[in-house]
Amino acid sequence: MPYIKFLGGCREVGRSAVLIESNNGAQCILDYGIRFKGEERLPLDGDFSNLKAVALSHCHVDHSGALPFLFKNKDIPLFTNPLTLRMSEILIKDTIKISNYPYPFGYRELQKTIKNASFLSNEVRQKIDDKFYITFYDAGHIPGSVSILVEVDNKRILYTGDINTQETNLVSPAEPSKLPEIDVLITESTYSLREHPIRAELEKRFTDDTLNIIENGGKVLVPAFGVARSQEILLVLQKYNFKSEIFLDGLARKVSIEYAQFPNSFRNFAEYKSAFKKAQLITSREKRKNLKKRSDGLIISPSGMLKGGAALEYISSILNDPSSAVFLVGYQVEGTPGRKLIDEKVFEFKERNSRNYRTRDIFIKAKCNVDYYDFSSHADKIHLHRYIDDLKFQNDSKFIFCMHGDTKSTTSFAYDLSDKGFNSVAPEIGETYKI
Numbered sequence: 001m002p003y004i005k006f007l008g009g010c011r012e013v014g015r016s017a018v019l020i021e022s023n024n025g026a027q028c029i030l031d032y033g034i035r036f037k038g039e040e041r042l043p044l045d046g047d048f049s050n051l052k053a054v055a056l057s058h059c060h061v062d063h064s065g066a067l068p069f070l071f072k073n074k075d076i077p078l079f080t081n082p083l084t085l086r087m088s089e090i091l092i093k094d095t096i097k098i099s100n101y102p103y104p105f106g107y108r109e110l111q112k113t114i115k116n117a118s119f120l121s122n123e124v125r126q127k128i129d130d131k132f133y134i135t136f137y138d139a140g141h142i143p144g145s146v147s148i149l150v151e152v153d154n155k156r157i158l159y160t161g162d163i164n165t166q167e168t169n170l171v172s173p174a175e176p177s178k179l180p181e182i183d184v185l186i187t188e189s190t191y192s193l194r195e196h197p198i199r200a201e202l203e204k205r206f207t208d209d210t211l212n213i214i215e216n217g218g219k220v221l222v223p224a225f226g227v228a229r230s231q232e233i234l235l236v237l238q239k240y241n242f243k244s245e246i247f248l249d250g251l252a253r254k255v256s257i258e259y260a261q262f263p264n265s266f267r268n269f270a271e272y273k274s275a276f277k278k279a280q281l282i283t284s285r286e287k288r289k290n291l292k293k294r295s296d297g298l299i300i301s302p303s304g305m306l307k308g309g310a311a312l313e314y315i316s317s318i319l320n321d322p323s324s325a326v327f328l329v330g331y332q333v334e335g336t337p338g339r340k341l342i343d344e345k346v347f348e349f350k351e352r353n354s355r356n357y358r359t360r361d362i363f364i365k366a367k368c369n370v371d372y373y374d375f376s377s378h379a380d381k382i383h384l385h386r387y388i389d390d391l392k393f394q395n396d397s398k399f400i401f402c403m404h405g406d407t408k409s410t411t412s413f414a415y416d417l418s419d420k421g422f423n424s425v426a427p428e429i430g431e432t433y434k435i
Contacts, residue, residue, distance in 0.1 A: 002152040004184070004401070005432040008033065008043030011407040013333075014062045017043035018159060018186060018403075022152045026129035027051045030148055030159045030186075034065035034095070034103075037335065041101060042066045044430055048074075053128040055136075056080040057161025058145035059087035059227060061095055068092065068109035077118040079126060079134060083144035083262040085117050087227055087255065094251065098308060122146060123178075140164040140174035141377050142228035143265040147174065149182070155435050156394065157184040162404070164376075165383045166199065169235035170228060172267045174379075176390040183394050184435055187387075189405030189426075191380040192413035206373045207240040210327065213369065214244045214296050218323035223311040223338065225304035225330050226251030231259060231272065232375060233300055233329060238275035242298075247291055249282040249301040250310030257281075288313055295323075304330040305338040312349065318368055319347055325369035331376065342372050388417065399435065400424040 002022050007029075009016030014035025020028045027050050034041050043066060054070060056078065057063055067078065067088070080088070092110055096103065120126050122136045131153055136146040141162040150157040163174045196202075210220050224230040230252035237246060248256060256276055263269040279300070282288050291299065292314060303309035306328075318324045332339035341347045349362040379387060388400070400422045402414040410426035417424035427433070 002155055002157070002435050003432055004157065004186070004435060005046075006401070006403065006427045006429055007046070008035075008429060009062075009403045010427050010429040010431070011405070011410050013190060013404060013406065015041065015043045015066065016063045016404055017066070019046070020150050020152060020157060022129065022132050024130065025050045026132050028128055028132065028134065028150065029054045029070065030150070031055075031057050031063040031161065032066045032070055033063040034061055036333070041103070042069060051076055052132065053134070054078045055134050055148050056084060056088065057139065057148060057159070058142055059084045059091055060142070060162070061091050063161065064088040065092055065095055068105035068113045069103075071113045071116055072105060072109050075116055077128070078113060078116045079118055079120045081119055081121070081136070081144055081146070083265045085114065085119075086258060087144065089114055090251075090255065090258070091227065137179060138172065138174060140171055143171055143259065143262065145171075149179065155184065156180065156182040157186065157435070158182045158391070159186045160188050162188050162190070162377070163379050163387065165379050165387050167267070168199075168232055168377065169239060170232045170267060170272070171265075174387070176387050179391060181392040181394040183397070184399040184401070185388065185391065186401045186403065187384070188378065189384070189402045189410045189413045190378045191376065192384055192402070192405060192409045194380055195382055196374055196376050196380040202373055202375065203236045203240065206327065206329070206375075207237060207242060209325070209371065210298055211242065211244065213323070213325045214298065216323060217295055218321060218325060218368075219294065219296055219318055220298045220325045220327055221311060221314050221318045222298065222300045222327050222329055223304055223306050223309075224252060224300050224302065226255045226302040226309075228377060229304060229330050229375060230300050230302070231256055231276075232377075234275040234279060235271060237298075238271065238278065245297045246279045247282055247297055247299045248279040249288065249299065249313075251302045252300055253281050253283070282310070292317060304328075305332055305336040306341065306347065306349065307336055307338075308351070312362075315347060316362065316364060319364045319366045320368070322367045325371065326366070328370075328372045329375045332372070341366065341370055345370055384413070388422075398422045401433070402426045
């Protein structure tokens with residue numbers, strides 16, 4: 001009988017990592033990410049001497065960021081797809097570059113990770129050891145994202161990764177009906193206690209509010225995540241025939257260019273290309289300087305939580321302009337500058353870069369309009385329950401492990417599922433379960 005050991009992502013969002021071990025000791029790791037605060041930022045280390053493969057659900061660094069650590073002294077297959085590998089490379093490089101945390105790996109280990117990559121197409125069964133297989137299924141979260149079905153010792157374990165069952169402008173939704181019968185589910189719980197707004201209404205409100213600011217002589221800064229969220233916003237604006245000028249800066253610009261190399265990863269690639277062409281790319285200091293002088297326009301630029309990135313080049317002037325606005329379009333983790341801006345209408349940023357002794361402190365009470373639009377790429381409470389209800393279990397045990405959410409989200413979700421007849425638990429880091 002196989003074992004499941006939870007190495008990270010338990011009762012927290014960050015450092016997602018799950019170890020599956022077969023009865024004969026063969027091992028497979030599903031994701032190996034980082035978290036952004038605290039002393040321990042990597043998943044649990046351990047005896048991975050019989051590690052046969054690593055499988056990656058998607059590129060976000062809370063799932064991919066610690067992968068180089070696994071490849072410091074090992075050469076094993078990393079199963080992923082071309083888009084996820086490229087985006088992971090970009091994001092991990094960025095993490096190494098800007099972080100002051102002493103991660104136990106660097107660019108050399110990242111390059112070794114990339115060299116060990118093996119590409120696996122969705123719905124293709126891949127053997128990794130005797131009676132040990134993995135299969136990818138579309139997760140609907142971001143381009144390239146997958147859920148991972150593990151077949152080991154005649155048991156089927158489904159690891160959702162991050163999933164979305166609602167269609168977005170960028171990708172098609174996850175479809176549980178395509179999945180075979182399973183014995184065990186390991187599910188994300190990020191929004192298990194929340195319901196997202198109706199998408200069409202949210203898109204319309206965002207577009208109308210943005211246009212209203214610009215028509216009244218102001219600028220709108222959208223600090224969007226560089227991967228997927230910035231591109232989703234471009235498609236929303238295209239959908240509603242947005243006519244004002246759009247500017248794309250920072251990592252959002254770089255990722256948008258890279259995305260164009262992977263046409264099969266999008267719901268409608270022609271629409272994506274059309275939306276991207278309407279954006280003006282900020283590719284030099286001179287262009288950025290000129291943009292800062294403009295009185296109107298829409299600027300899309302990371303970081304999504306205002307923890308850094310090119311968005312900081314624009315934030316001060318916009319916050320001090322009552323005619324302008326900052327519209328946040330992604331989840332704001334507690335303690336981040338973006339969260340404080342929403343909650344208190346105050347922007348506070350402190351930077352201490354130990355590598356070049358640079359310091360930067362910003363404290364501004366916002367005079368501009370500040371708003372939050374819940375453009376989530378995760379399933380919410382209703383859709384998580386529907387997803388699980390649509391799954392087929394092979395027996396009455398119906399084991400479910402709730403992870404990738406804070407303590408309240410994971411434990412409450414597990415409790416609600418137990419009321420519906422599932423054997424559900426919110427595991428803690430380091431716990432091992434025999435299936």
